[in-house]
Amino acid sequence: MDENIEKIWWVFPRFKIERLITGLELPVNLAFVPEPTDNPSDPLLYVTELYGKIKAITNDWKVHNYAESLLNYEPNYEFPGTGESGLTGICVEPKSGDLFVSMIYEDGGDVKNKLVRLKSKDGSKMDSMEIILEDIPSIKAAHQIQAITIGFDGKLYVNLGEGMINPKVAQDDSDLRGKVLRMNLDGSIPEDNPDPDSSVFAKGFRNPFGARWRKSDKSLYISDNGPSYDDRIAKVEPGKNYGWPNSMRENSLFWINFPEGITALDFMQNGEFPFGYEDELFVAYFGGSYVKGPSIKGKKIVKMKLNEDGSAIKSYDIFASYIGQNAASPCGLAFGPGGLYFTDLHGEKNGQAHASSGNIYKISSVIKAEGEILVPYTKENFGKCLCPGCPTHNECMNNRDERLFCAGGKTECDLERKGCLCGECPVESEYGLTEFYYCDEGAAKK
Ligand code: SF4
Numbered sequence: 001m002d003e004n005i006e007k008i009w010w011v012f013p014r015f016k017i018e019r020l021i022t023g024l025e026l027p028v029n030l031a032f033v034p035e036p037t038d039n040p041s042d043p044l045l046y047v048t049e050l051y052g053k054i055k056a057i058t059n060d061w062k063v064h065n066y067a068e069s070l071l072n073y074e075p076n077y078e079f080p081g082t083g084e085s086g087l088t089g090i091c092v093e094p095k096s097g098d099l100f101v102s103m104i105y106e107d108g109g110d111v112k113n114k115l116v117r118l119k120s121k122d123g124s125k126m127d128s129m130e131i132i133l134e135d136i137p138s139i140k141a142a143h144q145i146q147a148i149t150i151g152f153d154g155k156l157y158v159n160l161g162e163g164m165i166n167p168k169v170a171q172d173d174s175d176l177r178g179k180v181l182r183m184n185l186d187g188s189i190p191e192d193n194p195d196p197d198s199s200v201f202a203k204g205f206r207n208p209f210g211a212r213w214r215k216s217d218k219s220l221y222i223s224d225n226g227p228s229y230d231d232r233i234a235k236v237e238p239g240k241n242y243g244w245p246n247s248m249r250e251n252s253l254f255w256i257n258f259p260e261g262i263t264a265l266d267f268m269q270n271g272e273f274p275f276g277y278e279d280e281l282f283v284a285y286f287g288g289s290y291v292k293g294p295s296i297k298g299k300k301i302v303k304m305k306l307n308e309d310g311s312a313i314k315s316y317d318i319f320a321s322y323i324g325q326n327a328a329s330p331c332g333l334a335f336g337p338g339g340l341y342f343t344d345l346h347g348e349k350n351g352q353a354h355a356s357s358g359n360i361y362k363i364s365s366v367i368k369a370e371g372e373i374l375v376p377y378t379k380e381n382f383g384k385c386l387c388p389g390c391p392t393h394n395e396c397m398n399n400r401d402e403r404l405f406c407a408g409g410k411t412e413c414d415l416e417r418k419g420c421l422c423g424e425c426p427v428e429s430e431y432g433l434t435e436f437y438y439c440d441e442g443a444a445k446k
C-alpha cells in the first residue's frame with residue numbers, strides 16, 4: 001500500500017484505495033477471467049495497452065507480456081489527437097479463456113478497424129490470432145472500434161465508433177460504423193438479429209467507449225461520448241436508434257451537458273462491495289487526458305443507482321476523485337475479486353503519452369474489515385432495519401437505499417433529525433445497542 005495514496009485519490013467514505021500495479025504503458029481497459037482458478041500461475045486479469053500490447057496478470061499478481069507489437073504502425077503519442085487511438089477493447093471468452101480484442105490498423109494509406117480472437121495455451125502468452133472482423137474504415141483518433149462484451153445469450157457485442165469524419169454513417173444501416181454489433185463468436189451473423197442479414201444490433205452512436213451487461217435486467221449498457229455536449233449512458237435494445245448525429249439524448253438513460261469523457265463502466269453485481277451497493281453502476285469519467293492536477297472535468301469515478309427497468313437514474317454520487325498534481329485519470333474499470341479495479345492511463349510520473357507510468361488501482365470496502373464495528377453489515381440485518389420507515393429517513397437516503405447505519409456508518413446525505421426508530425428495532429436488542437441517530441453519529445462501536 002502506497003503511503004501517499006490518500007494524497008492523490010479521494011474515495012467514498014468507508015472505502016480504501018490501493019495501487020496494485022504500476023509501470024504500464026497507457027493501460028486502457030481491463031478484463032477479468034470470468035471464473036479464475038486458485039492456481040497462482042493461472043490468469044486472473046488482462047489489460048490492453050493502447051499502443052499494441054496486452055499484459056496478463058496471474059493470480060499471484062505477476063505481470064506477463066501476453067502480446068506485443070499488435071499495431072502495424074508507429075503511434076505518434078499526441079494527446080489529445082491521433083495518439084488517442086490503437087488497441088482498446090478486450091473481453092475473455094469464458095469457456096476457452098481466449099481473448100477478443102479490438103484495434104485499428106493501417107491498410108495502404110487507409111486506417112481500418114478490426115476485431116481479433118487470441119489464443120494461448122497457458123493464458124499468459126499469446127500463441128495465435130484469428131481475425132473475426134476487419135476492413136471497416138476508421139481514423140487515428142477516438143471514435144474507433146472499442147468495447148467488446150459477451151452477452152447472457154453467448155453472442156459477441158461490439159461498440160463501433162462512427163469514425164468522426166462523416167457522422168451520418170451512424171444512421172446508415174448498410175455501414176457498420178456508429179453501431180453496436182451483435183455476432184456469433186466466429187463473426188457470423190445470428191439469425192435472430194433485428195435484421196437477419198446484418199450484424200447491426202442498434203444504431204446512432206458516436207464514440208461508444210464502454211459496455212457492460214447488467215444481471216438484474218439482462219441488458220447491455222454503454223457509454224457514448226458527445227462532441228462539446230452530452231456524454232451519455234444508454235441501455236442498448238435491439239433495433240433501436242440512439243439518434244446521433246441528430247441527438248445524443250435519443251433513447252438515452254442519462255447525459256451530462258458538459259462532457260467529461262465517460263469511458264468504462266460496470267455494475268456491482270457479484271458481492272464485491274457490501275450488498276447495500278448491489279446493482280449500482282460505477283462509471284469512469286476520464287476528463288482531459290492532458291490536464292494536470294484536479295479538474296472539474298472528469299478525473300473521477302461516479303456511482304449511480306438505476307431503477308429496476310433501467311429507464312432512470314435514482315441517485316448519483318462521486319465515488320472517487322483524483323486530487324493529485326499529475327495527468328492521472330481513470331480509464332478502464334471493472335469489478336473483480338473483492339473490489340472495483342481501474343486503470344489510470346498516464347499515471348503519476350509526468351503525464352506524457354510515452355511514459356511507462358500507468359497504474360491499476362483497487363477500491364475496496366472497509367466495512368467488513370473494521371473490527372471495532374459492533375453490528376455486521378449483512379443482508380439479514382439490512383432486512384430487519386427500521387430506518388426506511390423513520391421520519392428522519394429522507395428522500396436522499398431513500399434514493400440511495402441507505403439504511404443499517406449502526407453497521408455501515410453515517411450517511412453522506414443532509415438530514416434533519418425528526419425522530420429515530422432504532423429503539424424499537426430488533427437489531428438494537430440483538431446487539432445491545434444503546435444509542436440513536438446512527439445515520440448522523442456513525443456506526444455503533446464495540
Ligand atoms: S438511524 Fe435512526 S434516525 Fe437514522 S434513519 Fe435510522 S431509525 Fe431513522
Ligand code: SF4
Nearest residue numbers: 385386405406422425
Ligand atoms: S438500530 Fe437503527 S440503524 Fe441499526 S438496524 Fe435498527 S433501525 Fe437500522
